[in-house]
Amino acid sequence: MAPAALINVPAKARRGDVIEIKALTSHIMETGYRRTAAGEIVPRDIITSFICRFNGAEVFRADFFPAIAANPYLSFFMVANDSGKFDFEWTGDHGFGATASASISVVE
Amino acid sequence: MRELVAIAVVALLTTAHLVEAGEIPPAERRSGTTFMAPDTKAMQDDDTSNPGMLWVMEAESLWAKKDGAENKSCADCHGDARDSMKGVAARYPAFDRTLGRPVDLEQAINLSRVRHQRASPLADESRELLALEAFIAEQSRGMPITAGSDPQLEPFIEKGHELFTNREGQLNLSCANCHDDNWDKRLAGSAITQGQPSGYPLYRLEWQSLGSLQRRLRGCITGVRAQAFDFGSPEMVELELYLMTRAAGMLIESPAVRP
Numbered sequence: 328m329a330p331a332a333l334i335n336v337p338a339k340a341r342r343g344d345v346i347e348i349k350a351l352t353s354h355i356m357e358t359g360y361r362r363t364a365a366g367e368i369v370p371r372d373i374i375t376s377f378i379c380r381f382n383g384a385e386v387f388r389a390d391f392f393p394a395i396a397a398n399p400y401l402s403f404f405m406v407a408n409d410s411g412k413f414d415f416e417w418t419g420d421h422g423f424g425a426t427a428s429a430s431i432s433v434v435e
Numbered sequence: 436m437r438e439l440v441a442i443a444v445v446a447l448l449t450t451a452h453l454v455e456a457g458e459i460p461p462a463e464r465r466s467g468t469t470f471m472a473p474d475t476k477a478m479q480d481d482d483t484s485n486p487g488m489l490w491v492m493e494a495e496s497l498w499a500k501k502d503g504a505e506n507k508s509c510a511d512c513h514g515d516a517r518d519s520m521k522g523v524a525a526r527y528p529a530f531d532r533t534l535g536r537p538v539d540l541e542q543a544i545n546l547s548r549v550r551h552q553r554a555s556p557l558a559d560e561s562r563e564l565l566a567l568e569a570f571i572a573e574q575s576r577g578m579p580i581t582a583g584s585d586p587q588l589e590p591f592i593e594k595g596h597e598l599f600t601n602r603e604g605q606l607n608l609s610c611a612n613c614h615d616d617n618w619d620k621r622l623a624g625s626a627i628t629q630g631q632p633s634g635y636p637l638y639r640l641e642w643q644s645l646g647s648l649q650r651r652l653r654g655c656i657t658g659v660r661a662q663a664f665d666f667g668s669p670e671m672v673e674l675e676l677y678l679m680t681r682a683a684g685m686l687i688e689s690p691a692v693r694p
Contacts, residue, residue, distance in 0.1 A: 331490075333488055398486040400486070
């Protein structure tokens, strides 16, 4: 199954409004510190980076480490200045990659 | 002698009465949601922050995926789940005529796979099975639980009730000791709750995953240091069935979030 992501961006905002952006994605976030019953280390499998771009320009970035819970949920704020499109991108171990997008229309 | 027997009978009746009194009156029944902290409740109530919705999203593609020797998808027979699966989760576990016993929603999904798609059953607690279960259960959100109204289920509900009230394990506790008699108290800082099944499958923060009611029951049974029933065992389904009848009329909240 393709990794699922849930995005919450307001569809509309007034110019200058502070808006909240929420992004939740599906990932096991295996820390790499756990061992199997046989004593072997379970290989680390985490998301290492999250980037949010607005109309192509990076507006938010986060680096992830093993202490982050499974299915990481991020929320951050920005000022709505223009209408446009948010692109979300998650990358991680073992070639993990997921993308999502959402649009906002900004009115005066 | 006659007097002694009479006293013994009165004592038995009194005990029986006490056992009955342990059951939660309908007006006092409360979903696990009402025991949660406001931030966990907010997480459940917003579909873009409820991680259970990730499984629901994944199941939309599983629903349409052709599988098995028949090369059919769920949608080929059932059409749009939003119509065909409405209310289904509220009436499971339900009686299966061929097997002559109740099956829960997960078993019903697998029986449908085997019988109609001629595909292999999905493994217990597998991501795919939980996803399909969550997707189907979500179609009944806000609908009252009606499971157990079929008269053929009566003996199984009774067995489930016995399992619920039987003391077991090294701690010698029954489900009822906590979830009927002490649900308004706390255990090691956590709410005991009434053990209502209205939100399953649900995302448990402790599990960092979606999980079934059977997984939760196994956790509880292990907690009283008893040997847990296997996934899919008749005892598990009878317990699930009893819990659903105990919650009759409560509203389905799947996929819920729990701490």
